[in-house]
Amino acid sequence: MNRKRIYWWGERAVLVLVSCIVLFPILWMFLTAFKRPKDAYSLSLDFSPTLSNFVTVFSDPWNLGDMVLNSAIVASVTVLIAVPCASLAAYSFSRFRVRGRKFLFFLILSTQFIPAVVIVLPFFLMFRTLGLLDTRIALIVVNLAIVTPFVIWMIKGFIDAIPTDSEEAAMIDGASRLRVIKDIVLPMAAPGILTSSIFCFILTWNEFLFALILTRRDAVTLPVGLVSFRTERGDLWELMSAAGVMITVPIFIMALLIQKHFTRGMTAGAVK
């Protein structure tokens, strides 16, 4: 009886500790973002919050607004290209047993094992020749490389979980394959496709390596923008934190909105 009690409290203590470890760095960053520069370097929680850091980062010379726009455009366009293409491919992989299917699927999956540096080197050289360095197009193209196979794999997992009965019923009711996809599969797979889209958005939004190498000034995205707060005067922590809040908040909102599907999307890979 006593042991059970100890265990009960122990379990809760561990969970509280884990939540603290996870939340603390995030909370500290949020706090710092609202501190005046002099408060940022003290550990005191007694400070008068200010929005001045946000005003500063959005004005010259930092111009965080441009970076937000770059990040938003790059991530959205990547999603808009990758997800429709990946959904069609995922359906094909999930439902048709045609020759070469396994090989093609393996080929696509294996590209996930290629380190990003390998891909970015030739792209840097190609974009340099084409004059596309420091453009959003360049970032979109390279991001597609990482995101597309991942989204195919994820959406396939979701479609695999949908029983084929309804599709077969529709075909017998008189629908062509394309009609089945439009009327039956897409509506039924919608939660999965939405989840995959948000995963895809998060990956692209947080992407750092490509943006670091391929952009300089015009197409700089938020994560790379962080590095620019490292100046000769030292690291401007309060401004970095304000920028960090700008990177984090939209993603956190998305992740929490689809929280249930999100965890399912995460676990989907393990079970297969």
Add this chain to the structure above:
Amino acid sequence: MAEVQLVDVEKRYGDFLAVTRQNLTIKDGEFLVLLGPSGCGKTTTMRMIAGLEEITAGNLLFAGERVNDKAPKDRDIAMVFQNYGLYPHMTVADNIGYPLKLRGVDRKTRTARVQETAEKVELGALLKRRPSELSGGQRQRVALARAIVRTPKIFLMDEPLSNLDAKLRVTMRAELKHLHHELGVTTVYVTHDQMEAMTLAHRVAVMREGRIVQLDTPKNIYSEPADLFVASFIGSPPMNLIDGRISGGRFEAPGVSLPVEATDRDKVVMGIRPEDLELTDPASAPISGRVYALELTGDSTLVTLREQGSSICARGPADFEAAINTSCGLAPKPGARTHLFDKDSGQRIDA
């Protein structure tokens, strides 16, 4: 409405032969049941008729026309699935109306037809709901309504009642039978439940390991099973099958000695249905043994006797009582049928 013909139809998955050279003609307006244990190829056969499964070899004819290469949507069939195959994101009305929508029927006619069909299966009040808000029986009705909302050439039903509880199954069975009578559409029905097969079918095709082992009316399948497999599969409780031999015009086995009209031979299996046996005085009985179990089923009592490891079951009167392990005797009722099979081939031995 149409006659369906399978000519040497085969289905292979790699090396595995799922359906072997099937030849079967389903008459116009007939209710044919494909019956067999799981994995016998009955569902595969139906899915080939539906066009959901490619035919490896042979021809499939609808009213004399070869349809092997036609897509399911061009075959003019309707199908009820085991798990109903409803469209979860559509209302009941949209589910039922979907086949009409695909055929370009205008909205007004569609609504009227959906309403009319829904009334027929007692769904009139539920048209605005989604499938997830319905009970199993109601879902089943939606699937049925969707199939009959237009008049297809052929109905296909893949174990449509197997997900329902026992009571509902009996009700739905009667409804299906009535519906077929009303519409008169050629129907192919897959089941592993012999009771469904017997009650619904004009003819039953009993399948085993990708082949049809017997194709006949329910009555004939019951009274003259073609082999041991059919004999043991049809009937509840199943037919007693007793290993023995025939000598001197009598079938001999431990505890059994019955006159039969057959020439002497070894390795014979005799089949006799529990309902064809009656209880008699153990001293003079042709079949005797000790009481192993008594099971009251309501209208009768099932009596199981054991003798040297083999058991025999008989249907006795509901008020029959006896202590376990007491001796008991059985005899065929007057005019009862006994069946003889060759033990090795399993085939029926005709007198």
Add this chain to the structure above:
Amino acid sequence: MRDRSLAYVLLVPAFLIVLATTLYPLAYSLVTAFREWDLTKQRRPGEFVGVDNFVHAFSEPGFQNSIWITTIFVITSVILTLLIAMSLALLLRREGRLHTFTRIILILPFAMSPALIGVSYRFMFNPEFGVIAKGLGAVFPSLEGVPWLASPDLAMAILVLTDVWHWAPYMTFMCLGGLASVPRETEEAARIDGASSWRVFFGVVLPQMKGVLLVIAVLKTIFALKMFDQVVTLTGGGPGTSTETLAFFIFNVGFKWYDMGYASALAWILTAIMMLISIWYVRMLLSERKMATA
């Protein structure tokens, strides 16, 4: 049947993307790996130099160092992540308000930008005003004034910490998925047969989780091999070269020294390592499956 051609048609758009964005650059970098190409001197690819770039790699201290650093990083980060993820999953499997809350909280680290994680840990471990550095100093006086990120071993430890903080929650969800697929009945049967909690876990649950854990281990290994963002924002590879992982080393060769031929060769070495691990993993998984079905 027409379905068959449709199956391929549906694959076309995705394949064009993969072809253009992965397979083509891959081929391009393979060719470059066999050439000499110093971008500061040449605008166009230089001469074929055979396997010189590869040979050079294995004799260069910088590369050898990065292999060593990467190995340490991968091993510690994979083991820690797995242990933490599995333990957390076992705790979180039960229902409860606190459990649900923790599960929701665990989504956040994965959604956070790795570059930002690096930055914020750099801030928190600053010896003069970092909240963790100061906090630890206050609790354990001997830790006061420790030059966290300026010490090679501690910098590596913090790098591992950021990576575990980022990935362990995600992997916890994967473990939870795996646990959900372990039938409760076997566990309950073992419990009724009188097995202790430890016995149940090691004797019943863990063996059934092998496949899932293997998948997680390999995914984590791949992610750890690719890890790059935090190196840039947390340590910059330093102090000295003490946190220069292979990915970061390749980045330096390519975009600080602009030696494209050499960088491509190194990138292919990293790819080869990942491929080998993946193949080994597929083999393990297949034999695992075979044993499971036998």
